[in-house]
Amino acid sequence: MSRLIIFLLNLYKRFVSPLLGQRCRFYPSCSDYARIAVSRFGPWRGGLLAGWRILRCQPLCSGGNDPVPERFHFTGCRTPSREPEHGAS
Numbered sequence: 001m002s003r004l005i006i007f008l009l010n011l012y013k014r015f016v017s018p019l020l021g022q023r024c025r026f027y028p029s030c031s032d033y034a035r036i037a038v039s040r041f042g043p044w045r046g047g048l049l050a051g052w053r054i055l056r057c058q059p060l061c062s063g064g065n066d067p068v069p070e071r072f073h074f075t076g077c078r079t080p081s082r083e084p085e086h087g088a089s
Contacts, residue, residue: 025063036068
């Protein structure tokens with residue numbers, strides 16, 4: 001089952017992703033994250049991690065470096081930092 005999921009993710013990465021362009025706010029991209037998670041934790045737990053990552057890929061979470069954890073756990077959402085206002089004392 002893991003091989004099938006990784007195969008489908010590879011097809012997505014090769015054929016669909018170039019049409020959509022760079023949109024992921026995280027590194028590694030969500031599809032790469034999913035491939036690593038599924039290969040590391042299997043289809044069920046890796047799929048849960050990938051789904052959680054996709055839910056975090058939105059404007060209320062800051063992006064950046066977000067590697068797949070070594071041990072299975074859900075990473076929290078970091079809120080984006082606000083820019084200081086100009087002219088504030």
